[in-house]
Amino acid sequence: MNVVSGKVAFGIALIVLLVGGFVVYMKFFKKTTTVEKREKFRDLFIFFGPPACGKGTLAARLKDELKFISVSTGDVLRQNVAQETELGKKAQPLMAKGELVPDELINAMIRDWLEKQSATRSPIILDGYPRTVQQAKTLVEMLKGSKNNEFRLRIMRFTVSEQEAVDRIVCRVVCSNKSCQKVYSTKALKSKVEGICDVCGSPLSKRCDDTEDVIKKRFNDYMKSESEMLNFFKEAGVEIQTISAEQPMQKVFEAFKEVAGVNAISES
Ligand SMILES: [Zn+2]
Secondary structure, eight states, X not given: OHHHHHHHHHHHHHHHHHXXXXXXXXXXXXXXXXXXXXXXXXXXXXXXXXXXXXXXXXHHHHHHHXXXXXXXXXXXXXXXXXXXXXXXHHHHHHHHTTOOOOHHHHHHHHXXXXXXXXXXXXOEEEESOOOSHHHHHHHHHHHHSGGGTTEEEEEEEEEOOHHHHHHHHHTEEEESOTTXXXXXXXXXXXXXXXXXXXXXXXXXXXXXXXXXXXXXXXXXXXXXXXXXXXXXXXXXXXXXXXXXXXXXXXXXXXXHHHHHTOHHHHHO
């Protein structure tokens, strides 16, 4: 009797030990594979947001402080022309004549650029690209291709109300000195002496295109094209993350780090 119950107890203990060990092993195993998976992907950010939402300022901070890199269509055009690549040779005469460089060339330059980005693991911001739904389609197809499937497309949408955008821009005054051109706002960033530049002492002038009607039109044109682009990405199954840009830049910066989960990247 005692021997039998002893054997049963031993059996139970053995099972508990095995199951426990397996659970701990799986937890550890799962954790390491998640980390490996995350490192395989490289974040490729596209920022959406109306004029004056501050996405340019945010991008500059991400580059300075978190080692992000960014690329614009202007960058790839200049590089290809300077290095006299096949694509550059096709684009150069068009640029010289002031003509539009066709999408196929731009797309191919972006593809080349992305393929060369293996030296660092820094997150990338696509600046002003894609600009059209057609370019967005090409990008999504491009990233499905085997060479580039290490990239993870991340759409970040920065929101401000029409009124806030109007307030931010309508109050914009610029230093009249051509070599200074510091921008002030009569609302948020005032010069120390009204109407005089802090840096060079030149008079400030209001930017002539910044009337309320012009800003509202620009804002609404932008929102229309943004919603077309976002609809495309939604249908393509790309997640869209939204951040309110109607808060001070420091808060927007913190919110971005939180939503994008980029703290870990900066520390590694
Ligand atoms: Zn100035």
